[in-house]
Amino acid sequence: MQEYNNLEKRFSEIIALRQIDAFLDWDRAVFMPEKGVGQRARQLEVLNVKIHELSTDPAVGNWLDKAEATNDLNDWQRANLELMRNQYIHATAVPADLVARKMNQETKTEGIWRKARAESDFSQVQDALARLLDIVRETADVKGKALGKPAYDALMDNYVPHMASSEVDAVFDDVAAFLPGFLNDVLAHQQEPLPLNGPFAIAVQEQLGRHLCEKLGFDFSWGRLDTSAHPFSTGIGNDVRITTRYSEDGFINSLQAVAHEAGHGFYDRHTPEQWQQQPVGASQNMGMAIHESQSLSLDMQLSRSREYWEYLTPVIAKAFGRSGPEWTAENVYRHATRVKRGFIRVEADEVTYPAHVILRYRLEKRMVEGKLEVKDLPEAWNAEMQKLIGAVPPDDRRGCLQDIHWYFGAFGYFPAYALGAFIAAQFGQKIRKDSPDYASRIRGGELTVYGDWLRDNVQSKACLYKPHDLIEKASGEKFNIRHFKKHLTERYLEKEYKG
């Protein structure tokens, strides 16, 4: 047990420093004066060198070997130990010079990408991305050998652990076969809502955001809601911070972002307090697919439902002092569930969102596997867009330049977004099944019915189970996409699913 205890002590230090790292990043995005960026980078560099030293210390390897040989650990401790091993492999697999080269090329490529995107000129960033992809492939090979996985799967292991790309292929192929036809049906079926004309004062949207937080169960004695260019969530336990962004043109996006980030925040809030300073208590170690299932539960399942808008519409109309035929719950609900063949992932509706993700997954996997070269990316992008969404972006800014991920070396993350939506649908049917008076409670403003179920059945388990086991225990079924298709069919075609 001594070795296991040493590991707990060490990882609690690493986690405390990682919390600081995440918090410094939050501040950079939310409150830091613009000129502070250089100093902050230096602080993060020094901090991360310390984290790296603590993480790759050979003593950790020795403790792991000995702790793994003992039999007197309980379930939580065993799950904790397994995560420690995984993190140690990731931290030590890649030689220091490769880590440094990767970071260096990431920073360079991201800088060039910002300009290339602004000018919608892929050729500017093509060489830098190709060099970064070479380094990513090298990293994937090294990690693959250390983890005993194919190269792309080794990258996915950071974000979607315990899932093989072969399984993702099968699931995504199924959805990709379903979506284009379904999208045609939805577009033919949906009714044009009456316009909701702005401006919608941002101060009022902020009040509504705080009201929504509180109705969802997000408490400002342990959390904050602020503003940033891109909404995100950070923190853990008694200090969870989420952000949203506002536009005077509409209020739906800012409120959906609040619900989305609150979903992430609840996960970090509701893991068991005694494990929050250990890997098994850090929600992101369940992987981003499960994490996104929590945010998309609130953002897509709950906050695009008719009963939700039946509660919220009068609250919003009153806050803005508006009335008229367009301020019916039904009309606002139609806005919140509006489907279109758009080009931008982060603006996508619930129906086309998985298609945007599947496209990225297919392309990045081929890139890592050496089957697609950077120079051919724009063409491949547009071909997939045509196939999956039926629309080709007029320029690369609205195409393969839109997301930061690849240009900052993050390959293997994208599948989590769509998997999270599928899992959220699977949880959603169980939540409604477990709460017979579900719709009337939501309609009455009792929005915590959703979060309470997630807390009890998912979030409080932290990383005790593997993702597939957790999904099955919580939803009563093995992971599948039947509920996602059923959910889309019932919400967007308003008819029963016969899949």
Add this chain to the structure above:
Amino acid sequence: MQEYNNLEKRFSEIIALRQIDAFLDWDRAVFMPEKGVGQRARQLEVLNVKIHELSTDPAVGNWLDKAEATNDLNDWQRANLELMRNQYIHATAVPADLVARKMNQETKTEGIWRKARAESDFSQVQDALARLLDIVRETADVKGKALGKPAYDALMDNYVPHMASSEVDAVFDDVAAFLPGFLNDVLAHQQEPLPLNGPFAIAVQEQLGRHLCEKLGFDFSWGRLDTSAHPFSTGIGNDVRITTRYSEDGFINSLQAVAHEAGHGFYDRHTPEQWQQQPVGASQNMGMAIHESQSLSLDMQLSRSREYWEYLTPVIAKAFGRSGPEWTAENVYRHATRVKRGFIRVEADEVTYPAHVILRYRLEKRMVEGKLEVKDLPEAWNAEMQKLIGAVPPDDRRGCLQDIHWYFGAFGYFPAYALGAFIAAQFGQKIRKDSPDYASRIRGGELTVYGDWLRDNVQSKACLYKPHDLIEKASGEKFNIRHFKKHLTERYLEKEYKG
């Protein structure tokens, strides 16, 4: 040079981590959700263990020995090296178990003090403070031996370096002989101003605070102004953050706090950028007397001057939409320079402020030297109050329980507050001498005339000189209190000083 370079590398890491530490503390005071306090304490603990390890590493001692033996350092490097040695002595002088005992007793005593102060009951905290004082004396003895200084001076070395308590005694005795009679004269001379009746909306005070910042030269591209229970300043270089506090009853205190903290902030802003990650570029290493001279320059010298209120009064009246006979610059100036026999240091006027500080200095020195025991503190406090200010507080809450310093183990800090006021007066006369059109420029809103002089003559020198040398180079005279007496006489009796 290799050893010196190793030291620069090491200290730049220590300083980056210390910046993070200070920043986490800023967040705790300004934005952290209330329940986050336990997690934050754990983060700070882990971070500070790392800082301590880096600071006390025996390699640092070896590098110091070798670097001190070389002759090829320039003036900045030599000053830097001397500060590194001083910090290494402080970090290594005290055995780890004594450090731990002190921290432990500090936390306990502070907790008990908060309750004792709220209930105005010194007896509750008497034993805890006595135990803490024992540990402080032990620490002072150990540090005194390591530094070759008397025990109290070894504590003062943290806050007022390069100044002996014998010198402080002489200066304070002189001021203490001057003040009581002077205070009588002022109280007899001063005229009752017309009342300025609130409420003064806090949103407007916030706008005025930002306006004042900008007029003083505080730029929000590298700084922030926020709100906290106790105003403070933190950060360095391109990320300086100050706070103030607001009450609807009046606007003068919040604006004076803005000027005060901006003064600290400018120091951290204007040290040479290339030294900001080294001890020689960290303004607090000049000691808190010099640091307070920068804040009190703006808070007392500038922002209690007639010409300052001639500029600011119409701006304020307009912001609040007020007018009437009480809204003359002369009347607001009388409010800003109002003197009274008060009990509370942080609310004290410019005349009685040094008396509050001298009292604390005398008592804490006697406590550290074993000449005053904790049980006799309230009585000693009240006796000094009677002697120096001519008023005895009705309870200990407004007496020896009012300041946190001793109850958190900070002995040796107090003298800096009054020394800073004296130095600020010495700089003030030189600023006015160096700028013949000084008063008309301030009257016209060109408030940067004050800060620019401080930047050029004090702040940009960082820790290149010893405090006494800096004062002499900047002001053209050795440190003395003639200018402080002259300043008080001219401002508060409105007559020429004949001291």
